Amino acid sequence: MNRVMITGASGFLGRHCLAALAGRASEIHAVTRFGACGASTHTHAVDLFDAERVRALLGEVRPTHLLHLAWVTTPGVYWTSAENVRWVEASLHLLRAFAEHGGRRVVMAGSCAEYDWSAGRCCHETTTPLRPATLYGVCKNALRTVLEGFANREGLSAAWGRIFFLYGPHEHPQRLTPSVIRALLASEPARCSSGVQRRDFLHVEDAADAFAALLDSDLCGPVNIASGTAIPIAALVRRLADLIGRPDLVRLGELPTAAGEPPLLVADVGRLRDELCWSPRFDLDAGLARTIDWWQAWLGAPRAAG
């Protein structure tokens, strides 16, 4: 890879992608609204909703590769936010500017929310129908279809990495894993739903490595970025508690389960494993331990024996 441009570079996944790209690209250009992204990276403080600035930036950098991760991700908001529509517009504008300035390979972040969640096991769309139930999923799926059609027309190489459930350092503190870890590290009860629903969890550093490998490949179309294994949310919570040494503080069933939560969401990872020849570095225990360590350092909290 020559010149890689990455958007959402200061986000949860983006910042880990920067590290994963470091060994693969000769130049990395990080686009973020939030300032510098490290010494080895060219940082561009550009608002992707500013169409003129985006066009000027693409003309200046002329990236050969584009990893587009930026999107609305605010917990509790992003599923239904009207910002999703704005991100479709901004993403298409970015894509056209990329193509017009000589771009060759693009990877964008999709979501398991594009699938029909009643399916449980999500295969790439030849088998599992795409029937997003949220505006977020609708907008991601619409963007994917236009990306595919436009890439065919322009001779661009394009892939779409469908993210499932990530955890790890820098996750938003209100989300499941951080909120459980923070409670337990503070010796407070971790109040959860019953957590019987099974989900496919992947450590964010693995996800970032998969995206970097995908960008560096010529694999096209949708690719699930996931572990391929589902565990009950309750098992994740209990494992965190065991690692922290406070299983006594786990309160499963004290919160209601959100409406519409399907019992199972797990990815078919055939393309990731067999076509990209990629597999994760961290198993769940190693990934969770690494995440707890990060939160301890971040919060300056003591860790109980575990």
Next chain:
Amino acid sequence: MNRVMITGASGFLGRHCLAALAGRASEIHAVTRFGACGASTHTHAVDLFDAERVRALLGEVRPTHLLHLAWVTTPGVYWTSAENVRWVEASLHLLRAFAEHGGRRVVMAGSCAEYDWSAGRCCHETTTPLRPATLYGVCKNALRTVLEGFANREGLSAAWGRIFFLYGPHEHPQRLTPSVIRALLASEPARCSSGVQRRDFLHVEDAADAFAALLDSDLCGPVNIASGTAIPIAALVRRLADLIGRPDLVRLGELPTAAGEPPLLVADVGRLRDELCWSPRFDLDAGLARTIDWWQAWLGAPRAAG
């Protein structure tokens, strides 16, 4: 209807929609790049790709109803043009601005190109799969899905009129019906493909009336705008020649049939007929005669006995 805004108002369909809307709306605001649209209409010469101007216009007019027809339609170009992507962006931006300024009811122009053309008979998507084969169809379909999701979120009332094959006054001279009429009126041979493929033709004034009725209703979701009857293209050509009185000039089979032309494309018009309670005014003979008359007046050509 109070204040209606119509885009693409100087286009083939749009100019007829202006006439069809005249009796229904208290104020009509026509958006076009090409100047005035008649005395009873407020005309706004605004480029829909100019996001700031669009936002300002919507804030100024505050339309209650939006009929969005504008799109790339250049014959031979629009199926694959990258402009299709730009129209997705512009349409979504327009939609958001409409909602933000109090808009209540929106109808957009879709296309039979969204359907899987191997189906032949195109029912609303519960039965016929949406599998567009062109960038045009991909972009229209992507826009539809986001419109639907966004309208649900915003409490907007939204419908999507899927256009099949229109003919009538003001059609682009390079398209089928005008090129046959022009050749025959000029006493030149009308060279055509074999024309065995059957298509669903509707007179453009009927289509415009259907769009006006749809905008004036509260019917939501996709609605095929078509006659519900398919005839071979060759039959259309022969009928034109009979009406003009020059069947001797018809040269069927002299041009190759374009690759990928399906044998049959016909609309299920159940929603149009039973839910909108709408039916066309013109049968094929009346519609074609009207079209020939218009071309004769336009070209100043003599009409042979027919």
